[in-house]
Amino acid sequence: MKKKRPTLQDIADKVGATKMTVSRCLRAPDTVSEGLRERIFKAAEQVGYIPNRAPDLLSRATSHSIGVLVPSLTNQVFADVIVGIEAYTEPAGYYLMLSHYGYSPALEERSLASLLSYNVDGVILSDHNHTPRSLRMLETAGIPVVEIMDTHRQPLQQSVGYDNVKAAFDMVSAMIRRGRRQVVYLAVRLDERTQQREQGYRQAMEAHGLIPTTLHSTQRSSYSVGAALLEQVVINHPDTDGIFCTNDDVAVGAYFECQRRGIDVPGQMAIAGFHGHDIGQAMTPRLASVITPRQAIGKAAAKALLARIQGEPPAADIIDMGYTIETGGTL
Amino acid sequence: MKKKRPTLQDIADKVGATKMTVSRCLRAPDTVSEGLRERIFKAAEQVGYIPNRAPDLLSRATSHSIGVLVPSLTNQVFADVIVGIEAYTEPAGYYLMLSHYGYSPALEERSLASLLSYNVDGVILSDHNHTPRSLRMLETAGIPVVEIMDTHRQPLQQSVGYDNVKAAFDMVSAMIRRGRRQVVYLAVRLDERTQQREQGYRQAMEAHGLIPTTLHSTQRSSYSVGAALLEQVVINHPDTDGIFCTNDDVAVGAYFECQRRGIDVPGQMAIAGFHGHDIGQAMTPRLASVITPRQAIGKAAAKALLARIQGEPPAADIIDMGYTIETGGTL
DNA sequence: GATTTTCGTGTTACCGGTAACATAATAAAT
DNA sequence: ATTTATTATGTTACCGGTAACACGAAAATC
Numbered sequence A, B: 001m002k003k004k005r006p007t008l009q010d011i012a013d014k015v016g017a018t019k020m021t022v023s024r025c026l027r028a029p030d031t032v033s034e035g036l037r038e039r040i041f042k043a044a045e046q047v048g049y050i051p052n053r054a055p056d057l058l059s060r061a062t063s064h065s066i067g068v069l070v071p072s073l074t075n076q077v078f079a080d081v082i083v084g085i086e087a088y089t090e091p092a093g094y095y096l097m098l099s100h101y102g103y104s105p106a107l108e109e110r111s112l113a114s115l116l117s118y119n120v121d122g123v124i125l126s127d128h129n130h131t132p133r134s135l136r137m138l139e140t141a142g143i144p145v146v147e148i149m150d151t152h153r154q155p156l157q158q159s160v161g162y163d164n165v166k167a168a169f170d171m172v173s174a175m176i177r178r179g180r181r182q183v184v185y186l187a188v189r190l191d192e193r194t195q196q197r198e199q200g201y202r203q204a205m206e207a208h209g210l211i212p213t214t215l216h217s218t219q220r221s222s223y224s225v226g227a228a229l230l231e232q233v234v235i236n237h238p239d240t241d242g243i244f245c246t247n248d249d250v251a252v253g254a255y256f257e258c259q260r261r262g263i264d265v266p267g268q269m270a271i272a273g274f275h276g277h278d279i280g281q282a283m284t285p286r287l288a289s290v291i292t293p294r295q296a297i298g299k300a301a302a303k304a305l306l307a308r309i310q311g312e313p314p315a316a317d318i319i320d321m322g323y324t325i326e327t328g329g330t331l
Numbered sequence C: 001g002a003t004t005t006t007c008g009t010g011t012t013a014c015c016g017g018t019a020a021c022a023t024a025a026t027a028a029a030t
Numbered sequence D: 001a002t003t004t005a006t007t008a009t010g011t012t013a014c015c016g017g018t019a020a021c022a023c024g025a026a027a028a029t030c
Helices: A008-015 A021-028 A033-046 A054-059 A076-089 A107-115 A131-139 A162-179 A192-207 A223-236 A248-261 A277-283 A294-309 B008-015 B019-027 B034-047 B054-059 B074-088 B105-117 B132-141 B164-177 B192-207 B223-236 B249-260 B278-282 B294-309
Strands: A066-071 A095-100 A122-125 A147-148 A160-161 A183-186 A215-216 A242-246 A270-275 A289-291 A318-320 A325-326 B063-069 B093-102 B122-123 B145-148 B159-161 B183-188 B213-216 B243-247 B270-276 B286-289 B319-320 B324-326
Touching: A008 A021, A008 A033, A021 A107, A054 B054, A066 A076, A066 A107, A066 A294, A076 A095, A076 A294, A076 B074, A095 A107, A095 B093, A107 A122, A107 A131, A122 A294, A147 A294, A160 A294, A160 B054, A160 B183, A162 A183, A162 A192, A162 A242, A162 A325, A183 A223, A183 A248, A183 B105, A192 B286, A215 A223, A223 A242, A223 B278, A242 A248, A248 A270, A248 A277, A248 B319, A277 B223, A277 B249, B008 B019, B008 B034, B019 B034, B019 B105, B054 B093, B063 B074, B063 B105, B063 B294, B074 B093, B074 B278, B074 B294, B093 B105, B105 B122, B105 B132, B122 B294, B145 B294, B159 B294, B164 B183, B164 B192, B164 B243, B183 B192, B183 B223, B183 B249, B213 B223, B223 B249, B243 B249, B249 B270, B249 B278
Parallel strands: A066 A095, A066 A122, A122 A147, A147 A160, A160 A318, A183 A215, A183 A242, A242 A270, A270 A289, B063 B093, B063 B122, B122 B145, B145 B159, B159 B319, B183 B213, B183 B243, B243 B270, B270 B286
Antiparallel strands: A289 A325, B286 B324
16 A cells, blocks of 8 residues: 655656656756646656666666765764765765774675675775775776775775875974973774874884884773873873874873873973864864864865766876874973 | 676576576575585676675665765764664664755755665654755655654654753753853754754743843854853853853863863853763863763664664654763863 | 475566667758 | 758667566475
8 A cells, every 4th residue: 555656657647758758858858848848847746756766776887876985983084084075076966875884894895895786886995904805896896996094005096195104203203303202102993094103103213213112002092092091101101201192082081181180281291193183173282183184085085086987097096185293282 | 898797697607597596596595406506606706796786776666775864974963873873774784875964954855865866765864954845755755754863843753862952951950050040051053953952941041030141153063162152251241150052062162261261160160061972071070961862862763763664663753862961070 | 106295497577767769740951 | 842950759678686486307295
């Protein structure tokens, strides 16, 4: 007894034409005679016609949609990137299919299979670490792929982002230049970018003859992890005079803990974060941070992807969007 | 010259069977003889077969996907809700199609059309304010709809959330009970929930014979807007002794501004937020806030939606997930 | 050994748009 | 007035899975 949703045929029946004519009328109204046109539009309105992409998707294997895989949606970094992507895809008439995989390559594989099963025309990936089957699927799908948030490694096809190693190196160098000697790196989780930042940190420390120290937490990033890591710094590395945090959440959490413990920032302790989130920029003192152009990265990635979907050759393998070192008030 | 992606027929050709047998083999391996089964799996592996949902979507008009419309992805509130939704849909094998519409009903209409054109089996909406065409589309699509984040108004079909009016009333009442008399409401943007909270705020104030005052900002919510609003409070309403903020971002921004101005919190100024975000819970003093069960709401909404997609009658029109008043250290 | 059941596989048709081609009607050109 | 171009509409086939049904062969039952 359930009514199924109206089709072109339903409209055609109402006006005494074929669905082909209706199809034409809806897509290019002036190829249809005026009287009929009006009746078709009225009928479409009456039955409440909703376009259906399924046939298109099946017959042309083009969906006018692109897949976006991010590790986490609650991570502000990727939320910003998505906004940037959509700023480009939406006006272009492309639909975004989002998935997140919680930093797990196995889940990424599942999500990717799902996206591809919907015949997305291209995908944007946020990691370099893919399962063999993921790589295989991308290959046989034969669609353009853009990787984001890293320009350090050779991309599958094309990447848009910034150099995490260099950014970390620059920030830590700035800290050292300002007289810090015992700078500790605070890391959470073990994703690739965390490690790349550690690499940059190490390079900077070693370039100045200083000994690098990293404190890891296996938990996911949060303010409280930042606080907990700072506690560890105080207990296990009491002569630390600066911390470089893998992101702003950790940095802000550490800052709060400094406040609670009466540690003067930046007097006794310099703090630097990564990404330049609102919270760090709004607090006083302003948090030193590597400001990454997340929305711009999303936009550029979408632009590069759509260009290739439309058949243009890739402009460049690696598109570096750079970053800005904000020294704020905590160095 | 581009190779198209492999189909069941390609596998069938390789093993000398029909695509029907291959289809069966992949979905129910033990209905196919052992020898053939092995050859099919090998061939599938070889050609790199990727499942294709398009035919299913076309012939059965069921996509095993649900549409989720949220006003904003960068808003932590909705990011949390989405995580909750996915926690339920992912194990159930449903795919999530996300869209955001920037608090604009017109954009919501576009996004909704897009979702429906992909034949989603159900939708989760985050607002009550829909265009007539949106309502019409939902009607003709004939799919289950669940609205989230509000239980105050009568839902289209079913809603999952909490009562914004009552929550605001409770929080403001708590402030008054602790001796605050000049409580100002800080609002951003003019979405429905902001107004509902204002309503609750007014009711609480009036119930105690106090005069409600609202300060609006038309900008989108951010820490800096919170700071700017607090500045207005100080200038235009100098005898204010408490602020109730429409969300935690504004509250934290206002708190930072108090710090900068040397206003003692909570001594001179009580501050309360809404939603109980990490940042407020991590700072010292802990921010008073209405803690909303966002993930639980997402999960319950997904559960209710899937149940109805699978033909069960709705358990209840309105599912109230409640909230918790956290008085923290800023009251 | 004849009948029935089970099992493995094949055949056909369908979903709903639209590209490609065909056709009828009218207008323009010669 | 005849040919040619133009316009408006119709016909057919297709995309890739799978439900529904058909069928032959082997296994089980009597």
